[in-house]
Every structure is written in C-alpha cells, then in structure tokens.
Amino acid sequence: MGAGASAHKALWENASQNELNDFVKGLSKEEAAKLAAALQAREGAAPLGIREMSALHATHSFNPSKEIPRQVVKDILEGLRSVPSSANTQPWTIVVVQGATRKLLSEKIVAKFDAGEQGTALYADLPKDMPARMQKAVDAYTKEYDAFLGDKAKLRKGCEFFGAPLHLVVCAPKGPCLEESPPVDGVFLDMGSAMTAMSFSAFDLGLGVHPQFSLAKYHDIYKEVLKEKMPDDHFVICGLSVGYLENDQDPRNTPGFVPSKLSVDDTTRWVNCDAEWLKTHGDVVTGNSEHGLKHLVHSRHCSHTLDTPRPVPYDFLASILSAARYVTSASNSQPWSVTVIQGAARDKLSKAMLDHFDAGNDGGQTYKKYSTQNTSRMQKGKDQYGYELYEERHKLERDDKDGRRKKYRPNYEFWGAPVLLLLKAPKAAAAGTFVDIGSYMYAILVGMQAYGLGGKPLGSVAKYTDICRLGVSSFRICGFWPRSVQAEGLGEQRLRNVSLGLYQGSLYESYYFGVLGPGFLSQVPT
Numbered sequence: 001m002g003a004g005a006s007a008h009k010a011l012w013e014n015a016s017q018n019e020l021n022d023f024v025k026g027l028s029k030e031e032a033a034k035l036a037a038a039l040q041a042r043e044g045a046a047p048l049g050i051r052e053m054s055a056l057h058a059t060h061s062f063n064p065s066k067e068i069p070r071q072v073v074k075d076i077l078e079g080l081r082s083v084p085s086s087a088n089t090q091p092w093t094i095v096v097v098q099g100a101t102r103k104l105l106s107e108k109i110v111a112k113f114d115a116g117e118q119g120t121a122l123y124a125d126l127p128k129d130m131p132a133r134m135q136k137a138v139d140a141y142t143k144e145y146d147a148f149l150g151d152k153a154k155l156r157k158g159c160e161f162f163g164a165p166l167h168l169v170v171c172a173p174k175g176p177c178l179e180e181s182p183p184v185d186g187v188f189l190d191m192g193s194a195m196t197a198m199s200f201s202a203f204d205l206g207l208g209v210h211p212q213f214s215l216a217k218y219h220d221i222y223k224e225v226l227k228e229k230m231p232d233d234h235f236v237i238c239g240l241s242v243g244y245l246e247n248d249q250d251p252r253n254t255p256g257f258v259p260s261k262l263s264v265d266d267t268t269r270w271v272n273c274d275a276e277w278l279k280t281h282g283d284v285v286t287g288n289s290e291h292g293l294k295h296l297v298h299s300r301h302c303s304h305t306l307d308t309p310r311p312v313p314y315d316f317l318a319s320i321l322s323a324a325r326y327v328t329s330a331s332n333s334q335p336w337s338v339t340v341i342q343g344a345a346r347d348k349l350s351k352a353m354l355d356h357f358d359a360g361n362d363g364g365q366t367y368k369k370y371s372t373q374n375t376s377r378m379q380k381g382k383d384q385y386g387y388e389l390y391e392e393r394h395k396l397e398r399d400d401k402d403g404r405r406k407k408y409r410p411n412y413e414f415w416g417a418p419v420l421l422l423l424k425a426p427k428a429a430a431a432g433t434f435v436d437i438g439s440y441m442y443a444i445l446v447g448m449q450a451y452g453l454g455g456k457p458l459g460s461v462a463k464y465t466d467i468c469r470l471g472v473s474s475f476r477i478c479g480f481w482p483r484s485v486q487a488e489g490l491g492e493q494r495l496r497n498v499s500l501g502l503y504q505g506s507l508y509e510s511y512y513f514g515v516l517g518p519g520f521l522s523q524v525p526t
Contacts, residue, residue: 046319047289049296049450052204053323053443057256059208062243064163067098068207073166076201076242079297083197083442084457086186086369088385089378091176092194095169095230102167105225109159109218119217122178122235123188125330125432133266134333134426141259141332148257162210164241169222170195171234175373177431178235185434186369186459191237192438196327197297200446202242204293208251211328213432215239233375237435259332261325268321268338272345273314282313288452296449303454304415312419312453320447327443329436336440337424346420352467353412363463367425367434411460422461422468 046054077094085091097105112119130138149155161167172191176184199209215222219236245251270278288296317340329335341349356363374382390396396403414420421444425437441457448455461468 046323047291047450049288049291049293050319050323050447052252052293053200053326053447055252056199056203056326057251057258058210058328059164059241059243059245059251059256060157060162060210061246062162062164062208062241063246064165064243066165066244068166068243072205072207075205075294076168076198079197079201079294080194082298082300083190083193084302084445085190085193085381086459087382089187089190089371089374090381091173091187091190091375091378093171093173093231093234094194094198095171095226097167097169097226098165101225102161102165105167105221106160108221108225109215110156112218112221113156113159119220121213121216122174122219123183123216123237123432124430125213125216125435126333127426127428127430127433129428130333131426131428133262134335137260137262138331138333144259145257158212158214161212161239161241164208164210164243166242168198168240168242169226169230170237170240171230172237173373173375173378174233174235175375176371176378180368180371180373182368183431184369184371185367185429185431187371188237188431188434189438189441192435192440193442195238195240195435196439196442198240199328200293200443201297203251204295206244206250206252207242208245210241212239212241213237213330213435258326261332262334267334267336268340270340270342272343273340274343277311277342278314280311280313281315282451288450291450293446296446300445300449300455302456304456312417316451316453317419317421320444320451323447324440324443327436327439329439330432333433333436335425335429335433336437337426339422339424341420341422342418346414346418349420349468350413353461353464354409356464356467357409357412363466365459366462366465369459369462408460411458412464415456417456 073096077096080090080092080094083090126138127134157163170191172187176187195211199211202209216236216238222236223230245254288299291299321338325334371378386398390404390407391398394403394407396407410416423437423441425433445455445457
C-alpha cells in the first residue's frame, strides 16, 4: 500500500464526520464518483432489509386511479401483531379509509385549508424548548421542504393525501394520552412503532408511503366523516397515505425528497468500548439477509435464548444504526439519542443495577410507561401477556412475588448480551417526541432482525437512570441489547411481546453513564 493510500486509510478510520465531509468536498468529480461507487458496493453487501430502510422516503405523488387490493392492505396491517408494546397493550387503532369516504374526508380538509382554518392537534408534536441540535435539524428541514415544494399552494396537496387512494388513520386512546396527568409516554412510543411497521411493510410491497402528522390538527373533521368507525375515546396521531406511484414506478428505486439527516457524530456516543471490538466485522450469513422489510416486520420477535460467547460485530451495529436514521420524525427533528456500552463498562453498569435490585431498591421510572386508564382491549392484551409469561411459561402463580422477581432479575444482567444500547430523549420531550423515538426504536429492532440478531428492549433500565447519568438534561427511555441468537430449531421459546431499539442520537444535552469513564468515538460513515 502506497503512502497516499495509507494516509487515506488512516483518515477514513480516525477522522470525525466533519473532517470526512471536508475531505469529500475536496475531491475531484472523478475521485468523488469512484468513492460513491465504492460506498454503493459496500452498501450492497448489507441485508436487503437494511438497504430498503436506507431508501425509505415520503412519497409526494401517487397514482390516484390504481387501487390497492384488500389482501395487500391486510398484509400491511397483519404486521402490527408482531410490533412490541408496553406490556403487550397494543394501544393503536387503525381506521382504513378509501373510496367515497376518502374523497369526502379529503374534500372537507381541503375546504378548511382553503378557508385558512388550520385547526389544532390534540397533542404537541414538538417540544416548546428544543435542544440546539433538534432546532438545527428542524430549521434545515423547513428550508429544504420549502425549496422542494416551491410555494404554500403546494401544501394543499397534503390535504388531498398527495393523491393516494388509501389513507390509514393512526388513532390513540384519549384516556392514557390526554386525560391522565402526566400523559402516558409509553403509549406514544408504541404508536410510533406501529406507524413505522406499516410504513416498512407497504414500502417493501412496492407502495409509496407518506406519514402526515400535520393532519392531526383536523381531528374534528376525521371524527365528523368517519363517525362510529373512529371510536369516541380515540384521537388522531397521524394519517398514513399509501398508494402506488405513477407509471408503475417502484418507490424503492425512485428518488424522492429526503431531508438532511444528522451525522453519526451529532447523535451517538460509544462509551468505553474495547478498541479491538471497534474494529470487528462480520459476514452477512443469516437466513434473513435476503428478506425484505415485510418479512422482517412479520417475523420479528423478542428472543430470550442467547448465544453469549458470540460477539455482535461492530459493523453490524453501525449499519443498523445508520439505516434507522431514515424513519420519519416531526419536522425531521430526529430527537433520539443513544449511548453504546460494551466490555468492562457494560459489566460495571450491570453490577450497579443488580446491587440496587438485590437490595430491594427498584428505582423510579423517568417517564410514564403504563396507564391506569387502559381501554378494555389494552387491558386484555396486558393480562394475556402476564399470564403467558409468568403463569404459562414459568409456572408462577400471580401471588408468587419472590418467584416473579427472580425471573425479572435477568433484565439487569442484560440477558447475557455483550453490547448495551441506551436510548435517551431530551427532558423537554413532547408527546410527538415519543412517537418519533418509538419509530426509531422499532427501526433498530427490524435492522437487528435483518442481521440475524435478537433484540431485547427493556424499559426496566429506565428505573435506574440515576445510576447511568452523569449529566442532568436527558433521560433514558430504555435499554436494549442486541445479541446473536442461538441456532434456530433448538427449541427456543419465543415471546412476541416487549421490545425497544436504538442508535443515532446524542451529543446534544447528553451524558455519559454512571461511574464509567467517558468515551466517544468519531465513527466512519457507513
């Protein structure tokens, strides 16, 4: 290897994101083309699901005359059964709108828009006081989107669902979200996961998708048009417009508007990770590598059987976390923040949590995860989950508190996983912030599935935020542990409940965890 090549290799391995950006800007057109081709070839080695996630974008022009077959719609909705939710409550209600009802709904929303009546959403999509990093992302999105649309008149197309023949109304229960004080943040997290699962499945089926949070402000119109189809005790989180593209184009191969994404340096911390581990690479040899997003959404589950000695390659995580950036967030705010812990730092954190747990100190949740106003359907899902997990699987009676506590303890051993990712949000988070983070979490879990990794997300670690926190301006949503799953076909029991995911996010108002020595890695882009 020549001196020039060695210098470039050193730069690639050690440079910050900004230094890499400056390096690329200084390349000639020929050199930039070669680099782009090399990166494309590298991306091509990633699993199909990862490549699809990285291509995800909102469609702004649909073919209004091409209807979506009912079976295709059912396939999209079927994936919701595998989406993780707090205690398996599955709080979402999806109202499918098409045909004459869709036409009437659009006409009434357009009339409101034309009259200058913007309406008001029943929940806040963005914090009033955003951290600088979020504000920067929102400001950049506003400029980019204005330039893309050209003028306000084109915003009217959103009220027409951009011509999409199918409109899925994502609804949440009012009790936990609007009537409890404080609101149940965990329900908003679950709504984001559900919305993203539907988007992933539709995209993999060759359909364009456009999540429209701005339509939540027309809740009264939705209720007026949909009547009894929309439960009285629910409200609109967002509308998901879905359809085929004009001229039978495939959205997976058709460029669209993609707002700027924050760099890895802007959003991620890698704390005290072993230097050798940070160089590890893995071969994509799993049976999931050729499967698209729909299959991954339908087949994803929470695994409790770990292959502890087998390390999770660093480049797998880097690829997953990079792809997850492309999920939708309110005004492209990208509010998530993640810290990656591995090696001795991970072991110290586990010991500290176990010491508290064994002493009977259960800590305190930093966000509201469970509701006291569950709908009957939510409560049914929660009760069924508790029965299946403790009574059916572990043969523990409801009043066996010691036995149940013993089964809960492995949460703080991270189930033997070698890598821990901690998801964080700004303290000023609004309800919509949790929706965005729920979308991001779910994307990480699906990315893990693509690489054949089990994803065990647990909100339980948020009870010990004080152990992990050195700063005071962010809080943890959950931790989750990617790990290699033992070979299939060995009798592994699967629970298709619980979960959470994470990556991109941190540096703004963030913190290192606990008593661990701080460490930050400037990551090479993937």
